[in-house]
Amino acid sequence: MERGEIVGLLGPNGAGKTTTMRILTGFMPATSGTAEVCGFDVFEAPYEVKKRIGYLPELPPLYPEMTVQEYLSYVATLKAIRKDQKYQAVSRVVEKCHLGDVQKRMIGHLSKGYQQRVGLAQALVHDPQVLVLDEPTIGLDPKQILEIRSLIKELAGGHTVILSTHILPEVTQMCRRIIIINEGKIVAVDTYAQLSAQLRKTDKVELQLKNPQGAMEKLKTIPGVIQVVQDE
Numbered sequence: 001m002e003r004g005e006i007v008g009l010l011g012p013n014g015a016g017k018t019t020t021m022r023i024l025t026g027f028m029p030a031t032s033g034t035a036e037v038c039g040f041d042v043f044e045a046p047y048e049v050k051k052r053i054g055y056l057p058e059l060p061p062l063y064p065e066m067t068v069q070e071y072l073s074y075v076a077t078l079k080a081i082r083k084d085q086k087y088q089a090v091s092r093v094v095e096k097c098h099l100g101d102v103q104k105r106m107i108g109h110l111s112k113g114y115q116q117r118v119g120l121a122q123a124l125v126h127d128p129q130v131l132v133l134d135e136p137t138i139g140l141d142p143k144q145i146l147e148i149r150s151l152i153k154e155l156a157g158g159h160t161v162i163l164s165t166h167i168l169p170e171v172t173q174m175c176r177r178i179i180i181i182n183e184g185k186i187v188a189v190d191t192y193a194q195l196s197a198q199l200r201k202t203d204k205v206e207l208q209l210k211n212p213q214g215a216m217e218k219l220k221t222i223p224g225v226i227q228v229v230q231d232e
Helices: 017-024 046-051 068-078 083-096 112-124 142-154 168-174 192-200 212-220
Strands: 006-010 053-056 130-134 160-165 177-182 185-190
Touching: 006 017, 006 168, 017 130, 017 160, 046 053, 053 112, 068 083, 068 112, 083 112, 112 130, 112 142, 142 168, 160 168, 177 192, 185 192
Parallel strands: 006 160, 006 177, 053 130, 130 160
Antiparallel strands: 177 185
16 A cells, blocks of 8 residues: 555445454454565564554444543543643544544433544554544445545545445545455455446346246356346
């Protein structure tokens, strides 16, 4: 990934997106291979990697009994931000994530959309170079999804963002490049425009079958078949 770009990690549920993110963030070790963040190996220098990375898992690690300000101050302490810089760091992410109106409220009393913003703020409080977001809009209503997407797009340039999702519109609207993975392997890396152009070049075959229902499932298992559609 290039510095300052937003890259989408796209794939079906179970493809390995969350596992990949957990390895990159040092949450779990890999069984083989290597991974580097900002030039540091995640296994040999995990502390250096964690200083440079912000992680928003699918379920944000929030404490509902704390206020937004208390929670972000607590996270800043965990991330070793100096006492004389903590207030400034918290104020910065409160403004960036548009939390000013709710910073005195308890997290448990906030809407799902605001809780997701708080989760994003905790990932940003130490101003990381790399931001890792796992399904950041899951469970949100349409209005909240648009707000979070807009917020993530604002982060481009200042942070390198890797965004995991199984929703195609998510990556087409926010990401400069797309990495498609399936069963733990990369199957394509390109811009959305290039990937769409490649798909448009695929061949279509029309068949007339006496027993289409029995053949539909078998056709789907043929290597290289993208989609099987039955005409009425």
